[in-house]
Amino acid sequence: MTTLAPPPRRPSSRPAPRPAARPAPRTFRQGDHVRRLRLWQLGLLILVTIVAGRVVDLQVIQGPTLAAAAEKSRMREVVIPATRGDITDANGVPLATTVAARNVTVDQTLVEDVEGTAAALASVLGGDASAYAPRLAGERRFVYIAKNVTPETWASVKALKLAGVFSEPTSTRVYPAGEVAANVVGHVRADGTGGSGLEHGLDDQLAGVAGSEIFESSARGTEIPTVEAAGTSAIPGKTVRLTIDRDIQWVAQDAIAKQVAYAKADSGTVVVMDPRTGKILALATVPTFDPNRPAEAVSADIGNRAVSDVFEPGSTSKVMTMAAVIEEKAAGPTTQLVIPPVLKRPAKTWHDHSPHGTLKLTLNGVLAKSSNIGTIMAAERIGGDTLYRYLKKFGIGEKTGLNFPGESKGYVPAPSQWSDTTFGTLAFGQGLSVNAVQAASVFATIANDGVRVTPSLVEGYTLPDGTYQAAPQASETRVVSTKTARTVRSMLESVVSADGTAPNAAIPGYRVAGKTGTANRIDDSCGCYRGYTASFIGIAPADNPSLVVAVFLQNPRNGHYGGVLAGPVFKRVTSFALQQERTPPTGSQRPRIPVEW
Structure with a gap:
């Protein structure tokens, strides 16, 4: 088999491609350096402008605010x-x-190290470090x-x-x-x-x-x-x-605390007052508390019972009845009264605290023997409206003027609210209520020749610059005449004698006038009478009074007669206070006013 050879190619009419031209090398020119430098300058200028703007913002615009914030974060x-x-x-x-x-x-x-800080604090403050750690984290x-x-x-x-x-x-x-x-x-x-x-x-x-x-x-x-x-x-x-005298206050607290314990009483109070000025020299109450540890105190013991607690005064209130009768010239200390065994009135038959036959007592004897029957008979000579008016004049039912927190003003019903038995009970000290300072103030009025002086606890103030500022002078109110007040004082001396109910309150060398009280006590739990308030309020020296001392025991269970329980406290506190105040005996003898006729 014959293989045919390919025909010969014709020469192309397209010209052959030229090799790529190589760029000519650039040569340095002065204009490029200037341009680059300008770009760098521009960038630097922009940067500086930004920085400068920020600096201006921080230093000028926000500077005061930021500085204040920084300072505030450091300041405490x-x-x-x-x-x-x-x-x-x-x-x-x-x-x-x-x-x-x-x-x-x-x-x-x-805190940087909680455990270390806790241990360091414990080493100084005491206690265990574990107790501090929770408060540090x-x-x-x-x-x-x-x-x-x-x-x-x-x-x-x-x-x-x-x-x-x-x-x-x-x-x-x-x-x-x-x-x-x-x-x-x-x-x-x-x-x-x-x-x-x-x-x-x-x-x-x-x-x-x-x-x-x-x-x-x-x-x-x-x-x-x-x-x-x-x-x-x-x-x-x-x-x-x-106005408090610390030493008199201590004796008063000690004396009433011991007697409260002896009498098994709920509480006790003593008020010591200067009747001429109204200044309170001691205001003691037990049970009490330690103000250094108030959290441990019983809440009822923190208040001041001398102004917050009210009670029926009982026979100590007879002083006001006698003063009203004498001031109204309805009777005098030697006025003769026949006191029957009981006093029969349409609404009630009245009795004395102890049974007795018919007594022949003077008005002075009625007070000395604390006869309820005789006191009612004397009060009947002036009537209910007059008796009420004198009770109010003596400050019953009104605040004392101490402005002490929690003070109760007591109570005496107006005649329009009386029942058929109110007059009789008011005459001998039941059916009205007083606080301890009010009761003491009544006797201070008699001691101060019939002028009631507002009680006070503050003598004055020392200002931060050292200036002393005396408290305002206490106000005064005439309640009964000087003659009446002195007559009642003389009658009260018979109480603190062998003829009266408080021979235990007598102080050798001093003339003492006073009155016992054994009042039925209202029990708030039942709204009934239960227990007694035993009291004695006295004046010394009776012929030139400088002290009034009032003693109260609430709900005693070991006896209840005021002369027996409160009289000895009066004697101890008053004896000390007379010495503390450097009050000498007057050396005079008390008047012998007949008790019986």
Whole structure:
């Protein structure tokens, strides 16, 4: 097989392609360098402009705000409580005072080592480190670690330089005399405000005005010691000087506490008053409490029973009936009365506290023997409206003027509210109610020649600048004439004699006038009479009175007669107070007014 050869190719008419031309090498030209430099300058200018703008923004526009925020983050402000004013007795002896203290606090966000900080705090503050650790961990900016530590203790904590641990100034209220006058002075709550007594009633005067302290802290949360602190100074409260004499108060509390225990009574109260000025020298009540530990007290023992508790006065109220009868000239001390065994009236038959036959007593004898029948017979000579008017003049049913927190004003019904038996019961001291200070004030009126002086507990105030400001002078009200008051005082001396019901209250060397009381006591649980109020209120010296001492025992179970239970307390307290006040015996003899005829 023959293979045919391909025909020969014709030469192409297209020209052959040229090789690619190589670019000619560029040569350096001066214009390129200038252009590049300008681009760099432009970029740098833009960058500088941005930076400068940011600087201007930070320094000029936002600068003050940011600076203030930075400073605020470093600055801390704490309130400086004002130093609470002292409460002193009449001689300037502190009954309540304030000592400086610190509260240890923590900013949890700044604590670097919880366990280490807890151990360090425990080494100074005491206790176990595990008790502190929970208060150190977390995100809270303010937590109390310890309260009311001494400045020396805080100085030891501060020396540890613990991150996040700070303090705030505070104070602690201290009662140097403990239970003495506790129910008068009162106590302060944990927040520093008055909780009871005069601490509460005079809180505005005692509290002062708080200040502030501003200091700078480091990034670690510790105070920078080289930076000067700023703030406002606190203004201390006023110091209150009371009329209370601490020593007389102590004797009164001790005497009534022992007698309450002996008599197995619910409570007891003693009031010691200067009848010429109305100043209360002692206001004792038991049971009481320790104001240094108010949380441990029984709530009923924190109040002041001398003004808050009211009771029917019983025979001590006969002083007002006798004063009204004599002032109205319806009878005199030697007026002769025939006292039957019982007094029959349409609404009721009246009895005396002890059975007796027919007695021939003078009006003085009626008071000395504390005859209910004789007192009703004397009161019938002036009538109910007149008796009521004198009861009101003596201050019954009105507040004493002490302005003491929780005071009860007592009660006496108006004639329009009387039943058929009200007149008789009011005449001898039942059917009306008084507090202990009101009852003492009645006898102070007789002691002060018939002028009632508003009782007072505050002598004056010492201002923060040291200026002393006396309390306003007590108001005075004429109740009966001088002659009537002196006559009644002389009759009351017969009570404290062998002829009367309170020979146990006599004080050798002094003339004493007084009156016993053994009143039926209202029991609030049943609204009925149950138990007694045993009392004695006396005046000394009777011929130149400087003291009125009132003693009350509520619901005694070991006896109930006022002369037996309250008389000895009066004797002890009055004997001491006369010595404390440097009151000498007058040396005169009591008048011998007939008791019987």
